[in-house]
Amino acid sequence: INIEDKGKAYSFSYDKVFGPEAKQLDLYEEIAQLVQSSLDSFQICIFAYGQTGSGKTFTMIGTSQEQGMIPRSADDIFDKIHSLETWSYDVHVSVAELYLHTLYDLLAPDKGKVHDLSALSEVLVSNKDDAITLLEKAFCKRSVSCTMMNEESSGSHLLFRLRLSGSNKDTGPKLGVLNFMDLAESKNVIKSGSLDELLDEAKGAAAAVGVSWGWDEEKQKRYAGGLGNGNGQVLLSGYFGSGFGYFSHI
Ligand SMILES: Nc1ncnc2c1ncn2[C@@H]1O[C@H](COP(=O)(O)OP(=O)(O)OP(=O)(O)O)[C@@H](O)[C@H]1O
Numbered sequence: 162i163n164i165e166d167k168g169k170a171y172s173f174s175y176d177k178v179f180g181p182e183a184k185q186l187d188l189y190e191e192i193a194q195l196v197q198s199s200l201d202s203f204q205i206c207i208f209a210y211g212q213t214g215s216g217k218t219f220t221m222i223g224t225s226q227e228q229g230m231i232p233r234s235a236d237d238i239f240d241k242i243h244s245l246e247t248w249s250y251d252v253h254v255s256v257a258e259l260y261l262h263t264l265y266d267l268l269a270p271d272k273g274k275v276h277d278l279s280a281l282s283e284v285l286v287s288n289k290d291d292a293i294t295l296l297e298k299a300f301c302k303r304s305v306s307c308t309m310m311n312e313e314s315s316g317s318h319l320l321f322r323l324r325l326s327g328s329n330k331d332t333g334p335k336l337g338v339l340n341f342m343d344l345a346e347s348k349n350v351i352k353s354g355s356l357d358e359l360l361d362e363a364k365g366a367a368a369a370v371g372v373s374w375g376w377d378e379e380k381q382k383r384y385a386g387g388l389g390n391g392n393g394q395v396l397l398s399g400y401f402g403s404g405f406g407y408f409s410h411i
Pocket residue numbers: 211212213214215216217218219220310311312314345346399
């Protein structure tokens with residue numbers, strides 16, 4: 162996709178674009194290989210980015226009838242783990258919110274602030290339902306209340322993480338991580354229509370998922386460390402409508 166803004170040309174490419182008729186299963190088929198990779202010691206990050214109301218949370222979490230990427234991945238992971246004979250896996254869940262540059266541990270009883278991702282609480286789970294129950298409980302502990310989401314969600318990024326530690330008596334251990342990020346888009350950027358603000362916001366979002374793109378090293382480490390730097394990242398991005406939001410989205 163080629164775009165021109167204030168006389169400057171920008172070029173972007175996508176591996177795949179899904180139309181409005183796409184179902185959750187279509188998207189899941191696209192990421193299923195990465196979910197498998199997380200069982201094979203890779204650190205994976207799958208993140209959703211797009212304007213408010215465009216379906217990021219629907220895509221990530223979904224509904225009971227149309228489950229999103231997180232429950233489908235958890236289902237797949239436990240199916241695979243339970244079918245293995247020589248390997249056994251421990252699956253730990255963490256849930257965090259990155260809000261106004263502060264990281265909150267949503268599984269801590271007091272929703273404590275943490276300095277980096279390695280300090281997040283982890284809960285050992287043995288099935289998909291326990292993992293999703295933790296996510297649902299954590300979801301409503303965010304700084305932005307559930308009822309205010311579409312109005313006020315700017316700046317509240319949600320991280321759901323599965324840490325997968327495999328052991329096998331004949332070979333060494335395996336440690337993989339599967340991160341899901343539901344990234345909020347800044348409404349200020351959309352309102353102002355400023356390309357500079359847009360790029361700054363994009364840097365923040367990129368740093369949050371571990372892409373090196375201009376943030377200072379300290380910030381990068383705090384937010385990105387452990388999210389799988391450069392290792393299996395997929396962006397699921399949602400957009401509808403027209404105007405400046407179109408550029409921001411791309
Ligand atoms: N593909 C879809 N099919 C059916 N309903 C959808 C779809 N995508 C989104 N929705 C519905 O649209 C509404 C907004 O979606 P959602 O909350 O996922 O957006 P969002 O991008 O996460 O917004 P925010 O940034 O405000 O959190 C929800 O009611 C959701 O159920």
